[in-house]
Amino acid sequence: MDLLALADFNAVASHRGFGAASRATGRPKATLSRRVRELEDALGVRLVERGARPFRLTEEGSVLHAETAGVLGHIETIAADLAAGAGGPRGRLRVSVPVLFAQRGVGRLASRYAAMYPAVELEIVADDRFVDPLAEGFDLIVRANPKPTTELAGRCFLRDRYVVAAAPALPRPRDGDAFPAIVLPAMARSDTWRLIDGKKRYAIAPRPVLRLSSMAMVHDAVFEGLGAAMLPASLVAGEIQNGRLVSWGLVEGGATEVWALYPPQRHVAPKVSAFVNMLVDHFKDASPLHFKTLS
Secondary structure, X not given: OOHHHHHHHHHXXXXXXXXXXXXXXXXXXXXXXXXXXXXXXXXXXXXXXXXXXXXXXXXXXHHHHHXXXXXXXXXXXXXXXXXXXXXXXXXXXXXXXOHHHHOOOHHHHHHHHHHHOOOEEEEEEEOOOOOOHHHHOOOEEEEEOOOOOOOOEEXXXXXXXEEEEEOOOOOOXXXXXXXXXXXXXXXXXXXXXXXXXXXXXXXXXXXXXXXXXXXXXXXXXXXXXXXXXXXXXXXXXXXXXXXXXXXXXXXXXXXXXXXXXXXXXXXXXXXXXXXXXXXXXXXXXXXXXXXXXXO
């Protein structure tokens, strides 16, 4: 059913005639008559008793007007509300972030967002798996180094490097040495870590002594001195500078990018773009551009 033709019909029905509807809406009388006739042809019924004085709807026309006038009014109200609120975030916003990332001030960021945009109902879920936002109802997901094949759109807001960090008491290996390592389960047993320490390059062989399923647990475990771990430089820069950890060097080629991803769409919802902009601002000083203190 043509909604514009239906709207014209309801205008004619509400104002009890083509002439009155034309004066009220500013639409030509001939146009209103044509649109109502097109609607009648589409439905296969007469809606208006043409030539009747006074103006009269058919039985079918009365039913159609009674059933649709309120619906069209509701649609117009929704459209007006959307247009009025188009410049401001509103509605529900579900965001998925990795567990380690959730510990990097995301709670404070979420509180600032909620205070700034009270019309948004914000929910942030910490999860290390790569979720499908469409299937699982997320408006936005945050992930490190997403696969190039992903069909999601988004923005990189944090660039980082990996550093091998250890407790100060753990002996530092020399080139070619094996060492105790705390790693993620996916790390292959034959991997070699190639490091840059100032102008020196060397390779060491991790001997896993502990496998943990999240980077957050790896970060916590390294302080106990059981083994060294490969960790984001921005995460441990402060702990290396204050002596709680020591750096064995930057991982060669160990760059990482953190992206805010969302389903591709022509118009990104204001609630999503506002959250992405806040991420960019929150982490603008977190990407380590100089690594002299870490290598």
